[in-house]
Amino acid sequence: MKNNIVLIIFFCFFLSINSYSKGEKPSKPFIVVIDAGHGGKDSGNSWHGFYEKHIALDIALRVGKALEKFDNLKVIYTRKTDVFIPLHKRAEIANDADADLFVSIHCNGHNSSAHGTETFALGLHRNKDNLDIAMKENSVIYLEENYEVTYDGFDPKDPSSYIGMTLMQEEYLDQSILLADFIQKEYTNKLKRVDRGVKQAGFLVLRETFMPSVLTEIGFLSYKPEGSYLKSNKGKEQIAKSIQEGIINYKNSINHDFSNSTKIVDETLKVKDGYNDNYQGVTFKVQIAAGSTALETAPYNFKGLKGIERQKENKLYKYYYGNTSSHNKGKEFLAQAKAAGYKSSYLVAFKDGKKISVNEALKSPKK
Structure with missing residues (x-):
């Protein structure tokens, strides 16, 4: 009986060490x-x-x-x-x-x-x-x-x-x-x-x-x-x-998914060269700012970023960077926006001109 208890303790310890050796640390909720x-x-x-x-x-x-x-x-x-x-x-x-x-x-x-x-x-x-x-x-x-x-x-x-x-x-x-x-x-x-x-x-x-x-x-x-x-x-x-x-x-x-669906898509993109992640009718953009003032979309107003798009929603003007049907390319635009200084920017998705969640966009059929 005593030997069995020792074996159980050793096995649990081994699993714990093995998990940390793979870098599997519990993420912050x-x-x-x-x-x-x-x-x-x-x-x-x-x-x-x-x-x-x-x-x-x-x-x-x-x-x-x-x-x-x-x-x-x-x-x-x-x-x-x-x-x-x-x-x-x-x-x-x-x-x-x-x-x-x-x-x-x-x-x-x-x-x-x-x-x-x-x-x-x-x-x-x-x-x-x-x-x-x-x-x-x-x-x-x-x-x-x-x-x-x-x-x-x-x-x-x-x-x-x-x-x-x-x-x-x-x-x-x-x-x-x-x-x-x-x-x-x-x-x-x-x-x-x-x-x-x-x-x-x-x-x-x-x-x-x-x-x-x-x-x-x-x-x-x-x-x-x-x-x-x-x-x-x-x-x-x-x-x-x-x-x-x-x-x-x-x-x-904002890409903090509760399910594994986004993770699976991302991992597939990493291992399959040329994987198609373009979605029908979907446009990914990066929202970098919002405010009540209609700013000119010139690069000097947006830390050098080019191609800024301005849209009015209710009484607010929202400013977007990038325009793509590719989820991976959208994440590249997000990285560029953050590197330019827009640390609180995030990826958004539109389908047929209507804003939807990124998770919903990833369920759309591919091109």
Whole structure:
């Protein structure tokens, strides 16, 4: 019996050494922080008996549960119960975890018949409605002790406090907008919810994070039909699935695939000379920047890169480098963009003029 135990220990040790000898080190999981807005003494919006803090929490837990089924993905929640968490603590949770994404879930409210979904990245408000939403969400800091010190004198009611907030998240703006766009497309294309768009506004909880971050308003509790939908199990499940799939599509679009499909394609390309990786109707491009200003696409504006393409999507101009139906060539363009200084650039795919995930593009038939 003793000899058998020794043999088992030796065998396990041998497997461990053999694994490390091949350089097979466990990769860092992709970390997503799911933030259920409000909580505890902060109920958020409340209309017609619908409470934002409860609906946001229920949906956040459903999103996390769905994401936890994917390999090499870790979910962290800012809260899992009805408790009050200061805004800066929510951001600290994400920063301390070295998270890859931060998604904050909220419900809207307005003294009108307004309804629909909208998803925000950090930025200067483009209109009064965006500023009003940010001011309302940020006013929760009044419930925190010493908020003047914690937030360096930031006053949610003072418009001048919002000037310059974009600088805090500028490095992650492109990715944040991409994530917001994927989530909005799930709401509108699949659920047929009213699309209020991808927007920018000065949310404190986004300002404090150091990774791509969005705040998604999943609907208006003040509009009773929408509030009833969000409170129902069907509505919660559908909205949660949309957020989860938006996150997955974002993850896949930047070539962090959960499956082995992309890896298999890449390895095949390495071993088969002349392997055809051109896809029918698909165009791969590298998104290098996004902003509200329409820049001339001359090389001097883009660190010497030539052939820059500018496209307007909603109120933002997006700038792309490269144009190819080859996945491998697209990755070459990505390497060139990063070498030029666009460290946060990423590969995107279009099919018949419509943006799709890179993973979806790789499932298309070859030319």
